[in-house]
Amino acid sequence: MTTAEPAMIPATPMQEALWWVHQRARNQSVYHLTWRLAVDRALDEPALRTAWQAVVDRHEALRTAVRRSGDILALEVAPRLAVGVHRIEVPDPGPVEPTSLLRLLAEEVHGQPLEPDTAPLARLTLVRVAGRHEVLLTVHHVVLDGWAVQLLIGELSEAYEAAQAGRPVSFPTTPVPFSTYALEQAAARAEGHWDKSVSYWCDTLTGAAASVLVPDLPGTAASGAPGTILRYAFSAEAATGMAVLAKATFATPFAIILAAAQIVLARSGAGPDVTIGVVTANRTTARDQALVGYTANLCLVRGTVEADDTVTAVVSGARDAMWQMLLHQAVPYPVVFAALPESTRTALGDPAPVLLSYLGHIGSDLRLGAVPAALLPSPNRAARADLAMSAFETDGGFQVEIEYHTGRYRESTVLGLLHDLDAVLADGGAEPGRTVGSFEVTSRARAGRETPVARPVSxxxxxxxxxxxxxxxxxxxxxxxxxxxxxxxxxxxxxxxxxxxxxxxxxxxxxxxxxxxxxxxxxxxxxxxxxxxxxxxxLGGETAPVETPSTLVTVRGGAGTHLHLVHGAGGSLHDYQELVALLPTDWRVTVSRDSAELTTVPTMARRYGADLAAAGLAPDLLGGWSLGGQIAYQMAAEQGGRRPALVLLDSAPPTGYALPDDGVRQRFDTFAENVRRSLGLAPGKSSAHTGGGPDPDGFDERLAVAALAAGLAAAGEPVSADALARRWHDYQRHIRAGVTYVHPGPVDTPALVIGAELLDAQLGLWTERLGAVRTRQISVDHFAVLRPPAVAEVAAAVIEFARVEATRG
Structure with missing residues (x-):
């Protein structure tokens, strides 16, 4: 049986442009689209899984990867892909407020990588926090736009309803493959179908400069910079004003909002020549309106707004400009941008700093089968541009969701712009003959990007x-x-x-x-x-050699006893801070920090010992908690001459242990508990159960890390998912190092062994492998050894042990 090869289709120009932006974006989730749907009950997961597989089977875009081969970017469509539904459950969030935790979980799921060269570029995630339920549909914009996501939700709802009722999933029509659209785009470009529109855009835009809201923070303009979403409801007066202006000018709500933005920017300092980026659906035929794929385009609308123009005149001008834009929207913006004069490209910038789109009723009346679904604010943490505003209709009014660059704008600045827009819509509708020059605004704008400032160099x-x-x-x-x-x-x-x-x-x-x-x-x-x-x-040029950094860290200098500690499994220097605070102030305390290339206890011991020797240090006491005690034991074993005394804090003896192949879920729970304890959080709260994907019962490590990051942030101790993923990787490496470590002993040096979860037999195994041994058992679990109140007992035991050894020495 032969396996069908993926089909290769040339990417559209807009997909090419977005792919390039994705590659250089600081935060590569910037072009993820997540529809966050709140539902009032738990969904039937097997039925949803069947429905999701059915829509993935149905649409090419959901089975597409975007790959570069030389200078060509192609769409690789797999004939079939097995998919599943991911799952996060937090049965008991403890003191954490569920609304905040749900938002943070959505942000973490949204930020999980979707690499363009790996299909599918879409995933479905069920989230439950206590009794609250959400469904997250995340797609990469390179294969789907917002219009397509709306279509996808509708078909998923139909399929879910059928699957839940036990009926075969079927659809009334056969979809047009996205490859058909992509091939048409390639033909249109090759055959010159866009030439007249390119000429129109060059005539219209030559000499234009992008209108920019003046930033009040020093961040650099860049796609994928830190960002957030703000949702704002226009006032009833603004909605009434829009209705009046629509009746007077026969303009659409989109054209009226565009005109209001032009007035605000002109009055804010951008001058009479105002240029704004407008995102269009670019779906002019019934076929394209039913297409699940990425057809959206960016157009620049340029308008002249003089002080003595009336509101009606500006709205009429925006209306006419929009009609012209729609006539020429088919030519992709990258083609237009490349055809413009160099000076104009520089003045416009890449990307456009201010973007405006109109979503109409997209997101209204959503459901999954019989279950109503409410579209919640987008969970973005990155910005495509300085400001990207999407307006949409609600019952009896209008709202705008604005994504903005938090490194350039404060929330108060963005709210000021929205209030100015609201006032122009309300007052302009109340008095359509009012002149532009009579409006007072608080926003500040200009024409063109700022000149980059060179950074000082030492x-x-x-x-x-x-x-x-x-x-x-x-x-x-x-x-x-x-x-x-x-x-x-x-x-x-x-x-x-x-x-x-x-x-x-x-x-x-x-x-x-x-x-x-x-x-x-x-x-x-x-x-x-x-x-x-x-x-x-x-190009092969020489660069300065990179020195390998020492693993040695001095926590406290002193002329007294020198205690050197080694990190525990997945641990950090932070784990020992409470112990160090209880030691005599004249003690010198140093620590060995982890080095990612070290994978066994002996290699760690040799490296840490070498860094100590290079610094000319010979500790009096050497020890650590968990894995750190094992490494300290091996360091002492490899040391010639007088060995330091050992302090082993709930460290397993080096006899080798079995590591269950299916124990990753349990190990992650242990890791998460360790992280929470290290941050001083109560044990066991905000623990998440994750799984799903192609294997319904599988454990999703990446999603588990994301859920842990959300739980920590909700508890007021934010740690990035990337940092947690690195720490989880290190923890797994340390666990493997610890369970494979075997040393028969003996190592003839005195030792203090403090057990918490160690069995009496394990304490006995340590006694066989050491010189004079003092053992002490404390009634706490493994993680509490270095935390109050047990840490005071541990510190006292270490101090007494050091005193006795100093007397003996």
């Missing part, structure tokens, strides 16, 4: 930077860079896109550097850090 950094830029490869990069951006970089770490670079110029830069037989530049890898330094590295 003398030593300047010398190193100069050497890099003056190297043969450095000079080649600077020459190509200057040709494309109009000037040399400020230094080797200047960001290409912060000084006018864009996706087109990135490809041109690579082409220039590959001339005359030089090796090819991996543009995708470079986009993660688009600097001169990284280009020189790819």
């Amino acid at each position: 003398d030593g950094g300047a010398r190193a930077a100069g050497a890099l830029l003056e190297s043969p490869d450095g000079r080649r990069v600077v020459a190509a860079w200057s040709r494309l951006t109009g000037g040399p970089p400020d230094g080797p770490d200047t960001d290409f896109f912060a000084v006018g670079g864009n996706s087109l110029r990135a490809l041109q830069l690579a082409t220039l550097l590959e001339a005359d037989g030089h090796p090819a530049v991996d543009v995708v890898r470079w986009l993660r850090e688009p600097t001169v330094r990284r280009l020189v590295e790819q």
